[in-house]
């Protein structure tokens with residue numbers, strides 16, 4: 011039984027993970043961390059990582075970028091593996107994850123869905139074949155409560171595609187202030203926000219008289235929760251290092 015500390019326990023994802031974990035016998039949430047210390051999950055919720063001294067095997071984080079520094083400090087001090095799923099991290103925080111991976115196992119992905127991670131591989135293949143002759147645009151749609159834009163998944167897809175192109179592309183987030191034709195060597199990233207859309211991503215390759223679109227739609231947050239629990243089970247006995255969804259799929 012893998013014992014999990016859930017950071018962001020009272021958020022939307024935290025509650026879905028709590029529900030998913032309840033139906034399993036291979037893991038259990040033993041404590042939470044959240045600014046909101048309500049206890050609807052039946053486990054104690056602490057206001058900070060340092061305050062949470064409950065014995066555990068792994069931490070899962072779906073909270074807010076502001077939580078990361080303290081979480082990494084506690085995880086490193088206690089030697090606890092960390093599944094880092096919060097998006098909107100800045101460059102310094104991503105570097106901090108890489109640095110901490112020298113001391114503890116860290117699983118980091120902007121998207122816990124197996125389907126999205128397969129989409130990433132398919133998009134890389136398409137970029138390798140079509141990329142330099144086709145215009146690449148990424149469109150994502152999410153619910154109206156999402157804070158960061160474009161989504162961490164859209165950026166993950168852009169980075170994957172960019173790595174396959176002959177020259178590093180320029181990311182263009184906003185075309186309204188420009189009066190220019192689209193240049194080759196750009197990747198356009200577009201964020202749509204509304205209603206309760208769980209998460210949709212399109213990677214569009216537009217060429218002369220043909221368009222290829224690779225699409226993924228998430229219809230419930232359960233896919234991310236299931237992926238995060240699988241990641242926790244995968245990670246809890248690993249050596250220090252940085253792991254991702256491809257490691258989990260390969261295992």
Ligand SMILES: NC(=O)c1ccc[n+]([C@@H]2O[C@H](COP(=O)([O-])OP(=O)(O)OC[C@H]3O[C@@H](n4cnc5c(N)ncnc54)[C@H](O)[C@@H]3O)[C@@H](O)[C@H]2O)c1
Nearest residue numbers: 018020021022023044045072073074077095097120121122
């Ligand atoms: N990697 C993935 O597959 C994936 C999937 C879905 C969501 N996410 C990301 O997970 C994060 C959480 O998503 P959500 O929809 O549950 O958000 P949410 O706003 O519903 O929940 C966030 C929770 O974190 C808590 N929190 C905020 N700041 C904190 C801090 N400094 N310390 C401790 N707790 C803090 C809030 O009180 C809240 O309960 C977001 O970054 C989101 O983009 C990632």
